[in-house]
Amino acid sequence: MSRIYNFSAGPAILPLEVLQEAQTDLADYKGSGMSVMEMSHRGKEYDAIHAEAIANARELMGLGDDYAVLFLQGGASFQFAMIPMNFLEQGQVADYVSAGSWGAAAVKQARIVGNVNLAAECQKDIPTRMPAAAEMKWTPGAAYSHVTTNETISGTQLRDIPETGSPLIADMSSDILSRPLDYAKFAMVYAGAQKNLGPSGLALVAIRKDLAAKGSITLPTMLKYQTHIDENSLYNTPPCFGIYMLGLTLRWMKRKGLANLFQQNRDKAQMLYDVIDASGYYRGTAVRESRSDMNVTFRLPTEEAEALFIKQASEAGMKQLKGHRSVGGIRASVYNAFPVAGVEALVSFMKDFEKRNG
Numbered sequence: 001m002s003r004i005y006n007f008s009a010g011p012a013i014l015p016l017e018v019l020q021e022a023q024t025d026l027a028d029y030k031g032s033g034m035s036v037m038e039m040s041h042r043g044k045e046y047d048a049i050h051a052e053a054i055a056n057a058r059e060l061m062g063l064g065d066d067y068a069v070l071f072l073q074g075g076a077s078f079q080f081a082m083i084p085m086n087f088l089e090q091g092q093v094a095d096y097v098s099a100g101s102w103g104a105a106a107v108k109q110a111r112i113v114g115n116v117n118l119a120a121e122c123q124k125d126i127p128t129r130m131p132a133a134a135e136m137k138w139t140p141g142a143a144y145s146h147v148t149t150n151e152t153i154s155g156t157q158l159r160d161i162p163e164t165g166s167p168l169i170a171d172m173s174s175d176i177l178s179r180p181l182d183y184a185k186f187a188m189v190y191a192g193a194q195k196n197l198g199p200s201g202l203a204l205v206a207i208r209k210d211l212a213a214k215g216s217i218t219l220p221t222m223l224k225y226q227t228h229i230d231e232n233s234l235y236n237t238p239p240c241f242g243i244y245m246l247g248l249t250l251r252w253m254k255r256k257g258l259a260n261l262f263q264q265n266r267d268k269a270q271m272l273y274d275v276i277d278a279s280g281y282y283r284g285t286a287v288r289e290s291r292s293d294m295n296v297t298f299r300l301p302t303e304e305a306e307a308l309f310i311k312q313a314s315e316a317g318m319k320q321l322k323g324h325r326s327v328g329g330i331r332a333s334v335y336n337a338f339p340v341a342g343v344e345a346l347v348s349f350m351k352d353f354e355k356r357n358g
């Protein structure tokens with residue numbers, strides 16, 4: 001077996017231990033004689049998988065009983081629609097911070113449903129950045145406020161969680177459980193699983209039960225958070241295998257220890273930023289205070305040099321370093337599961353490439 005260093009922004013690298021454990025149990029899950037893909041979502045084997053994944057998500061995020069943990073389909077993008085449909089009634093306003101492509105995508109969906117106030121907007125700024133707390137203008141009595149804690153495409157991360165005066169909802173798709181954070185500050189957080197948690201097709205949602213209870217009652221059953229709370233995410237057939245994989249990843253996080261993972265994430269990103277800062281050749285695309293520990297974005301002097309960089313890195317086993325198609329450049333995504341050795345390999349490749357081409 002030969003594994004590449006996979007710098008993909010998502011679907012992203014999973015811990016090898018998790019893949020191997022799934023492989024061991026693939027055709028015969030723990031003596032059940034079936035795969036997790038083949039078993040009833042109401043049977044005892046799956047029930048244990050589901051319950052443990054919820055319990056571990058709760059424990060890792062430090063959530064109390066006032067929160068529900070849900071597994072919903074449609075990824076993070078479906079949450080962009082479901083949030084305003086549930087919580088943005090006629091005559092109300094929702095506050096959104098739009099600081100990148102994902103924040104803007106969330107705004108676009110909310111505007112289809114109701115009134116949006118842009119509490120802060122900087123998604124077109126170059127270099128890319130997150131707005132400072134002082135820039136954010138919150139509406140008194142807003143239905144809710146929405147932030148994107150990590151802008152995966154522009155490589156920026158919201159360092160300080162703002163006080164918004166209304167229930168705060170966060171898209172944490174690309175940095176959930178990657179750093180120390182007080183999750184109790186949020187009325188709801190959600191994340192598409194395919195960056196830090198597991199395979200695609202699934203969103204992890206943690207929602208305060210009092211917020212869910214305020215959801216619109218005129219929606220179809222599947223669209224209400226309350227349904228999924230009442231049915232423990234088993235109203236219909238959930239993506240059982242994805243939840244199983246997410247559960248294995250959460251177990252892996254517990255074994256590693258969150259504090260260790262958090263420190264490692266800082267160190268990995270810093271190693272790359274150190275090369276960028278020491279070089280006149282590479283140029284970071286985000287302002288320093290906003291730089292992401294998850295997605296390290298930078299440019300080379302020319303697009304030709306970038307193409308060569310991506311080609312030669314790929315030949316050396318470092319794949320998926322091409323920046324998002326909307327912005328170009330280079331993006332190294334180094335989520336929880338990305339190994340330190342892969343970052344070290346990229347660091348030495350970058351130094352060598354600069355020597356040869358700079």
Ligand SMILES: *Cc1c(COP(=O)(O)O)cnc(C)c1O
Nearest residue numbers: 075076077102150152173174192
């Ligand atoms: C990837 C991503 C999304 C979209 O996730 P899907 O699961 O594909 O819908 C939304 N927000 C952020 C911050 C992302 O990184």
